[in-house]
Amino acid sequence: MAPKKYHHGDLKNALIKAGIKILSKEGIGGLTLRKVARLAGVSHSAPYAHFADKQALIATISTEGFKRLHAALDSAVEANADDPKRQLTEGARAYVQFAMNNADAFQIMFSGVLEKERDYPSFVEISHKTFERVVDIVRACQEAGVLRPAPPEIMAVAVWGQLHGVVSLVLEGQVSGKVLDHCDIQEIAHFALGQMMS
Amino acid sequence: MAPKKYHHGDLKNALIKAGIKILSKEGIGGLTLRKVARLAGVSHSAPYAHFADKQALIATISTEGFKRLHAALDSAVEANADDPKRQLTEGARAYVQFAMNNADAFQIMFSGVLEKERDYPSFVEISHKTFERVVDIVRACQEAGVLRPAPPEIMAVAVWGQLHGVVSLVLEGQVSGKVLDHCDIQEIAHFALGQMMS
DNA sequence: ACCTGAACACCGTTCAAGT
DNA sequence: ACCTGAACACCGTTCAAGT
Numbered sequence: 540m541a542p543k544k545y546h547h548g549d550l551k552n553a554l555i556k557a558g559i560k561i562l563s564k565e566g567i568g569g570l571t572l573r574k575v576a577r578l579a580g581v582s583h584s585a586p587y588a589h590f591a592d593k594q595a596l597i598a599t600i601s602t603e604g605f606k607r608l609h610a611a612l613d614s615a616v617e618a619n620a621d622d623p624k625r626q627l628t629e630g631a632r633a634y635v636q637f638a639m640n641n642a643d644a645f646q647i648m649f650s651g652v653l654e655k656e657r658d659y660p661s662f663v664e665i666s667h668k669t670f671e672r673v674v675d676i677v678r679a680c681q682e683a684g685v686l687r688p689a690p691p692e693i694m695a696v697a698v699w700g701q702l703h704g705v706v707s708l709v710l711e712g713q714v715s716g717k718v719l720d721h722c723d724i725q726e727i728a729h730f731a732l733g734q735m736m737s
Numbered sequence: 738m739a740p741k742k743y744h745h746g747d748l749k750n751a752l753i754k755a756g757i758k759i760l761s762k763e764g765i766g767g768l769t770l771r772k773v774a775r776l777a778g779v780s781h782s783a784p785y786a787h788f789a790d791k792q793a794l795i796a797t798i799s800t801e802g803f804k805r806l807h808a809a810l811d812s813a814v815e816a817n818a819d820d821p822k823r824q825l826t827e828g829a830r831a832y833v834q835f836a837m838n839n840a841d842a843f844q845i846m847f848s849g850v851l852e853k854e855r856d857y858p859s860f861v862e863i864s865h866k867t868f869e870r871v872v873d874i875v876r877a878c879q880e881a882g883v884l885r886p887a888p889p890e891i892m893a894v895a896v897w898g899q900l901h902g903v904v905s906l907v908l909e910g911q912v913s914g915k916v917l918d919h920c921d922i923q924e925i926a927h928f929a930l931g932q933m934m935s
Numbered sequence: 936a937c938c939t940g941a942a943c944a945c946c947g948t949t950c951a952a953g954t
Numbered sequence: 955a956c957c958t959g960a961a962c963a964c965c966g967t968t969c970a971a972g973t
Contacts, residue, residue, distance in 0.1 A: 547937095550937080550938090581938070581939090582938065582939050582940070583939095583940090584938080584939070584940080585937080585938055585939075588936085588937055588938065589937095
């Protein structure tokens with residue numbers, strides 16, 4: 540059997556996985572560099588060999604989240620290659636589902652926890668890529684007459700914003716139970732998106 | 738001259754003001770109970786005579802923010818008492834302006850920093866009141882044919898979500914500079930809202 | 936190159952004690 | 955009733971030292 544070298548073969552990835560686990564179990568408030576190290580079985584200062592600071596770990600976890608979100612959008616597009624309207628509605632469904640299934644990751648990605656996102660190129664890259672995916676869908680929908688003519692980037696912000704806003708308000712508990720009793724989040728999001736489609 | 742009693746006439750309010758000041762200067766990451774106490778000129782344990790814990794202070798500051806937001810919406814409604822469409826567009830403008838002028842307060846109010854909002858009745862009350870104000874505007878717009886027929890509460894979530902989402906994406910830096918160079922946030926929000934109006 | 940342990944400056948929170 | 959100061963358990967981060 541292979542001798543335990545130092546402690547890990549790949550501590551960096553172990554730390555990321557530990558961070559994601561703690562995040563999903565205890566929320567952002569419980570995410571601590573020292574806890575992450577403990578869960579990975581190393582000393583509290585070991586993470587600093589792989590991440591500059593706590594923000595850097597958060598940036599990596601956020602980037603991971605964006606990759607999964609981007610992949611989900613990709614699937615929705617590919618599964619409906621010749622139907623722009625379904626690309627939009629199914630992409631929207633995927634977005635909402637991602638947010639609901641990964642509420643804490645979603646919060647980390649979008650709630651300003653990560654302060655200097657500019658400093659993390661791979662975060663910027665995947666986040667831009669995700670936006671471009673939305674622009675693609677929007678452009679196809681405009682050509683198909685499903686969305687009104689307008690600069691696609693602006694329309695993409697409106698469409699993404701619509702979904703993002705509804706999801707955020709629900710996640711933050713701003714939508715009263717009276718509304719949520721009658722329809723689930725996917726329905727509300729679908730209704731909201733429907734207001735923009737002709 | 739009045740003798741300094743203990744230290745303050747109204748420490749509770751002094752703490753709230755100090756908290757708001759620190760929040761706007763250093764952001765949520767710099768908001769610390771001990772700093773708040775220091776700025777108010779009392780010992781680090783003094784706040785506990787007025788707030789159960791840090792969350793309680795945050796809840797109070799959030800409530801304060803909602804009161805100002807609610808007042809801004811009220812003004813927009815009153816200033817356009819007989820023009821539902823303008824109530825909506827001016828209310829939207831007020832919402833966006835509030836978010837931009839109070840980005841950190843906005844973040845505290847909506848970004849899940851406050852974990853058990855249920856525990857703070859006055860927060861729940863003003864947040865519900867604010868939502869009801871949106872419902873009122875939406876209902877008036879539906880009667881005037883400016884928004885499509887639908888249950889007003891659902892439509893209100895869609896409308897609020899639309900604005901909230903666009904504002905949030907911009908505040909989080911998710912909207913690329915390429916877009917922001919061409920139009921300012923008020924324009925984007927107005928465009929997005931316009932997609933829902935007939 | 937990768938990790939440990941002690942150290943420092945900071946937190947949130949509690950509690951006995953003071954006026 | 956309102957505030958202080960010491961105390962405790964926790965952080966993030968740094969740094970000399972070990973393999």
